[in-house]
Each structure stands twice: as structure tokens, then as C-alpha cells.
Amino acid sequence: MKKPWHAFYPKTIPFEVEIPSCSIYHFLERATQDFPNHKAIIDGDVELTYTELKQAVDRFAAALHRRGFKKGDRLGIMLYNCKEYIIAYFGVQRLGGIVVQLNPMYQQHELNFMLGDSEPSWLVCESNQIEKLDRISYRKKLSIVTIDKDNNQNPYLYNWIDEENDDIPSMQINSREDVAVLQYTGGTTGTPKGVMITHYNTAASVYHTYLTDAGALQRPGERIFGIFPMFHGAGLMVMLSCIFYAGAYIPIKHFRPDDALYMIRKYRPSQISVPPTVFVALLNHHDFKEDDLSSLKVCRTGSAPIPLEVLQAFEQKSGVRISETYGLTESNAICIRTFSKDVIKTRSTGIPVPNTEVKIVDLETGMKEMPIGEPGEILLKSPQIMKGYWKNQEETARSLRNGWLYTGDLGTLDGDGFLYVVGRKKEMIIAGGYNIYPNEVDEVLYQHPAVAEACTFGIPDAYRGETVKAAIVLKAEHSTTEEEIIEWCRERMAKYKVPRKIEFRDQLPKSGVGKILRRELVEENLEQMNRK
Numbered sequence: 387m388k389k390p391w392h393a394f395y396p397k398t399i400p401f402e403v404e405i406p407s408c409s410i411y412h413f414l415e416r417a418t419q420d421f422p423n424h425k426a427i428i429d430g431d432v433e434l435t436y437t438e439l440k441q442a443v444d445r446f447a448a449a450l451h452r453r454g455f456k457k458g459d460r461l462g463i464m465l466y467n468c469k470e471y472i473i474a475y476f477g478v479q480r481l482g483g484i485v486v487q488l489n490p491m492y493q494q495h496e497l498n499f500m501l502g503d504s505e506p507s508w509l510v511c512e513s514n515q516i517e518k519l520d521r522i523s524y525r526k527k528l529s530i531v532t533i534d535k536d537n538n539q540n541p542y543l544y545n546w547i548d549e550e551n552d553d554i555p556s557m558q559i560n561s562r563e564d565v566a567v568l569q570y571t572g573g574t575t576g577t578p579k580g581v582m583i584t585h586y587n588t589a590a591s592v593y594h595t596y597l598t599d600a601g602a603l604q605r606p607g608e609r610i611f612g613i614f615p616m617f618h619g620a621g622l623m624v625m626l627s628c629i630f631y632a633g634a635y636i637p638i639k640h641f642r643p644d645d646a647l648y649m650i651r652k653y654r655p656s657q658i659s660v661p662p663t664v665f666v667a668l669l670n671h672h673d674f675k676e677d678d679l680s681s682l683k684v685c686r687t688g689s690a691p692i693p694l695e696v697l698q699a700f701e702q703k704s705g706v707r708i709s710e711t712y713g714l715t716e717s718n719a720i721c722i723r724t725f726s727k728d729v730i731k732t733r734s735t736g737i738p739v740p741n742t743e744v745k746i747v748d749l750e751t752g753m754k755e756m757p758i759g760e761p762g763e764i765l766l767k768s769p770q771i772m773k774g775y776w777k778n779q780e781e782t783a784r785s786l787r788n789g790w791l792y793t794g795d796l797g798t799l800d801g802d803g804f805l806y807v808v809g810r811k812k813e814m815i816i817a818g819g820y821n822i823y824p825n826e827v828d829e830v831l832y833q834h835p836a837v838a839e840a841c842t843f844g845i846p847d848a849y850r851g852e853t854v855k856a857a858i859v860l861k862a863e864h865s866t867t868e869e870e871i872i873e874w875c876r877e878r879m880a881k882y883k884v885p886r887k888i889e890f891r892d893q894l895p896k897s898g899v900g901k902i903l904r905r906e907l908v909e910e911n912l913e914q915m916n917r918k
Contacts, residue, residue: 391737391803396600396725403597403740405590405769407561410479410626413592414440417632421606425634428609428653429469436632439472442547446477448554449546450508453529457482457558460506460568462528464488464515467612467637470533470543472625474510475616479566479585482559486568486580487617490515491880496578498522504568504580504776510543561585568776569619571715571821580776583619587718588626590769594739595627598725602683603657606632611655613638613646613664614819620688623719624659643667647678654681661819662692663849665708669699679704686711688720710735712807715821716791718770722805734804742768745790746799752792761808764797765790813904815844817852820882824904827885830878831856834871836864839894841902842885845911856885857894857907 392401406412417426418436426439434442455461461478463485465471478485486504488497490511501509501524508529509519513536519525530540566588568580610628612635614621628635636653638646641664658664665687668674682704688711701707712722712735722744724736738744746762748754756762771791774782785792797807815822824842831840839859844852860866868888875884895906 389738389743389803390801394725394737394802394804398600399597399725400740403593405586405593405741407586408589409482409557409559409561409585410566410588411476411557411559413626413629414443414476417606417629421632424606424632426629426632427469427472428634428636432469434469439469442473443476443480444554445547445549445551446473446543447480448551449549450477450483451481451554452551455481455483455507457564458484460484460486460504460508462486462488462501462504462506462509462511463617464490464492464509464511465533465617466490466639467616467621468533468639469637470510471616471637472635473543473547474531475622480554480557482557482564484565484568487570487619487622489615489617489880491882493877493879494518494521495878496880498524500570500578500580501528503578504570513540516540559585561589563773565773565776567622569622569715579778579781581619581715582773582776583718584773587770587772588623590741591623591718591720592626592630594741594770595623595720596630598723598739599684600725603631603633605630608633608656608683609636609653610634610657611636611638611649611653613641613658613660618819619715619719620659620713641667643671644673647671647673650678650681656681657684657686658682659686659688662687662696662851663818665692665696665700666849669696669703674703676703679706682706685709686720686723688713712736712805713770714791714793714795716772716785716793717766717768718772721766721768721770731800731802731804734800734806736805737803738766738805739768742766742770744799744803744805746797749796752787756798758801759798761796761798764793764795764805764807766793767791813843815842815852815854817844817847817854818850818882822854822883827854827856827875827879827883830875831858831871831885833878834866834874836860836866837871838862838864839902841894841904841907843904843908843911845887845908846915853887854883854885855887855889855911857889857891859891859894 418440422437423435426436427434463474486506510531513532513534531543532540533543535542565582566585567583570578570580608631610633616622685706686709697708709724711720713720721742722736724730745765746756748762767790797805813824827842828840831837838861842856845855847853871888895903
């Protein structure tokens with residue numbers, strides 16, 4: 387059925403496309419068959435062709451299989467962007483296993499829950515993570531493989547590859563049903579949930595990205611920067627899209643403006659997908675030159691709103707329009723995006739990709755479709771949408787209803803079907819592209835012996851999009867400082883979640899039934915900022 391937004395599709399993009407029921411491993415296999423000697427990865431001084439990458443993947447898979455790993459088993463990957471991430475990821479997919487995505491910045495209590503929930507048998511990490519892992523209760527059930535030598539205390543990934551074992555079972559993948567990845571996300575409760583992404587969900591995301599790039603990228607030979615971390619759903623899709631194009635993936639472990647500019651000048655990438663903070667950092671760099679961005683053909687941003695002035699400045703200096711996108715972990719990255727310069731409306735995140743529908747419903751029942759221009763909850767329907775939440779039927783039933791994903795985000799649609807995101811029903815903070823769940827930070831604050839009440843919220847930040855602030859009421863006869871609270875948090879959670887600002891108050895705003903009013907704190911802070 388034709389939708390209003392179809393009138394704005396470029397002629398090269400179909401309204402519907404048949405998604406192949408293939409495995410994720412198929413994309414690597416196909417690229418290797420077609421372009422065996424083309425560069426697949428450029429990681430520092432190491433370059434791998436597609437033949438070399440596939441050989442490493444297959445031998446890692448064979449080593450896992452020899453040690454008892456079988457279809458449906460879980461393996462955690464806790465790495466920053468690097469070639470070993472890709473080897474481990476595709477090795478697990480080759481065996482029909484499930485990759486558990488783990489942020490290397492997670493601390494003890496975060497890992498304890500996710501590992502206990504997903505129950506992986508194996509975990510691949512750097513050796514500097516082992517001390518942290520040794521402090522969690524799940525450690526005794528976990529076999530660790532390191533990507534660097536660890537004084538022979540744990541298996542070394544390259545020793546496994548050097549076994550030159552080629553004994554791998556035949557592939558038996560049900561693309562629509564078999565879960566490939568568990569990507570943990572939070573929610574209004576702050577309790578992480580494992581989003582189940584199937585092989586079919588991933589194939590749909592890859593094909594939609596390919597189609598909506600509308601021929602801007604060619605196969606093979608593109609150079610694509612991996613700045614978004616692969617432990618994030620968006621970063622994983624960047625890598626997979628690169629493999630689909632048989633391009634050269636250049637993993638960036640940590641984004642630092644000086645290093646990024648050097649690498650842009652050295653490698654001349656044709657595509658980058660990054661949070662808005664990266665564009666801000668590059669444009670404001672003291673050594674930035676307009677020619678630095680001339681190699682780019684495709685630029686995408688997501689995970690947080692991008693200021694209009696940044697969009698305009700970037701387009702003026704690079705000649706390439708940033709494609710804004712909208713998606714969630716549950717939608718396996720992008721479902722809505724701006725396409726070409728001819729299909730853009732100011733402050734809209736765009737229109738649905740092929741095979742995808744969007745609608746806005748009322749907040750009370752979630753059943754009544756809202757009139758054009760009226761805000762409500764954003765609902766999505768797409769072959770990209772997750773299978774559900776791992777071992778959590780209640781949350782799955784709440785989020786997936788009649789084929790629609792209830793996103794928890796607020797938005798409006800205009801008469802042409804362009805989406806405008808206006809807020810979040812959930813109280814998630816997005817700082818520097820990272821999702822931060824206030825209740826998760828509150829829990830750590832409440833553990834401090836001097837804290838009686840705490841409420842975490844996001845406030846606008848010119849660089850990070852939002853930054854984390856906490857309002858705290860101290861217990862009687864207790865005292866502490868802003869620096870002590872921040873240090874307390876830093877020791878107990880990932881750096882990007884730590885509050886940057888602490889406000890001590892005599893009391894917090896509450897409803898008639900005693901619920902702390904987080905939104906009121908946000909509004910108070912916005913008023914104060916506007917008065918300055």
C-alpha cells in the first residue's frame with residue numbers, strides 16, 4: 387500500500403524490497419568470494435584482505451567448536467573497535483551462536499546483571515579487563531579469551547587461530563527465528579533488557595542502508611570509518627554495511643579530534659556515521675581545513691538531535707549533507723532517515739526506509755492514531771524490529787503489540803509523513819551519543835552514605851547534546867562535596883554516566899503521592915539557563 391512518504395522517495399529507491407533470509411556470515415562469505423584480495427580491515431599498521439579475514443574468522447570458529455561451543459550458545463564481546471571484534475563476531479555467527487554486546491566501560495554491578503541474565507559461556511576482551519571481571523560472581527562460569535597475551539593465564543585469541551583447525555560444522559541458520567545478537571538497553575526502570583536481534587533483522591537493516599544511500603557508495607573499494615563503537619547497535623551496523631559493500635573498515639578505538647583529523651587526511655574515508663558531538667568537534671578544531679571532508683560521500687548522524695547550525699556549517703564546508711536518522715536498539719538502528727538534499731525538511735529526522743511504517747498514537751491508550759501535527763507516541767513497524775526481550779515476556783508484550791514497536795518516544799507526523807521527534811516518554815538522557823538511564827545513576831547515588839534523596843536528569847549541553855546532572859538532598863548531620871559525589875560515581879559506573887554537575891538541595895519537588903518530579907527539575911534548570 388502506497389504511503390504519503392513514498393512520493394518523496396528518489397526514483398532509485400523501491401517502496402518495498404524482498405529481504406533475503408540469509409545468515410549474517412553470508413555477507414562476509416559473499417565479499418570474500420567476489421573480492422578475495424581487497425582490503426577488509428585497516429587497523430593501525432595491520433591490514434587484512436577479505437581472504438585473510440575470513441580465514442581468521444573460520445579458524446576462531448573452529449577453535450570454539452572444538453571446545454564445545456554449539457548453536458545457540460552465547461559469547462560476550464567486550465572490546466573497543468578493533469579487528470579482533472570482527473573476527474570474534476563473525477566466528478560466533480558462523481556457528482549459529484549469539485553475541486552478547488558488552489561495553490568495555492561497564493563496571494562490576496552492570497556486568498554482574500548482564501552476564502547473569504545472558505549466561506554466556508565465553509567472553510573475549512583485553513587482558514586489562516580481567517581484574518574487573520574477577521570481582522563479579524558470574525566469573526567462575528566464564529571462560530575468557532584475550533586479544534593480547536595475558537601471561538598465559540587465559541587463552542590468547544591468536545593462539546587459537548594459529549591452531550589452523552578447519553573443522554567447522556555445516557551452517558544451520560533459521561534467519562527469521564535465530565537470535566544473532568543480544569544488545570542490552572535500559573528503560574524507565576533502569577533495569578537493562580536484552581534486545582534479541584535475529585539474522586533477518588540484521589539483513590533488513592543492511593539492505594535498507596544500502597538502498598537509502600541511493601547509489602552514493604560503490605562495491606568494492608570504499609573506506610568507511612568505524613567511529614561509533616561496535617558494542618553499540620549503530621556501530622555494529624556501520625561495520626556490517628562496510629562488509630556488505632566489500633569496503634575497507636577502519637576501526638577507531640577512541641575518538642579524539644586530533645587523531646581523527648590525522649586519519650581522515652591519511653585514509654580519505656568515503657563514509658562516516660557518528661553522533662552529533664563528533665561533527666561539532668571536527669568543525670571547531672583549530673586545524674580543521676575545508677578540504678579535510680572532501681572525500682566524503684555519505685555522512686549519517688543519530689543517537690541525539692543535531693543542532694541546525696551544525697548541519698548548515700558541515701554542509702557548507704564539506705559539500706555533503708548530513709543524513710539525520712531515527713531508530714532504537716529495538717529497531718536495530720535506523721528506521722527513519724533523511725535521504726537526499728531533495729527530501730529534507732528542517733528539524734525532521736526524515737521518512738521511513740522501505741518496508742517500514744510509522745504512526746503516532748495517543749499516550750493514554752496507545753490505540754488512537756493522532757491527527758497530523760498532533761504529538762503522541764511514535765510507533766514503528768519494520769522487518770528490522772527485534773524479536774523481543776531476552777527472557778522477559780512481560781516487557782516484550784508491552785513494547786510489541788500487533789506488529790508495532792511502541793518506542794516510548796514522542797513525535798509528530800506532517801501530511802507528507804515526515805517525522806519530527808519532540809521528546810521522550812522515557813526519561814533517558816543521551817549524552818555524547820550514549821544512552822543513560824536516570825534511575826541507574828540514582829541507584830548508585832542512593833548507595834552513598836550521605837545521600838537521603840537523589841534525582842538524575844539531563845540538561846542541554848552544547849557539545850554532548852545533553853549532560854548528566856543530579857539533584858541531591860543530604861541526610862541530617864551528614865556532609866559531602868560535589869567532587870566526592872562525582873568520584874563515588876566514577877568508581878561505580880561507566881565514565882559517560884557519571885554526573886557532571888551536582889546540585890545540593892533542601893528538598894526535591896514531589897507529587898501528591900510523594901513521587902519525585904524529575905521533569906520539574908529539568909524545567910527549573912532550563913529556566914535558569916535561559917535567564918543567564
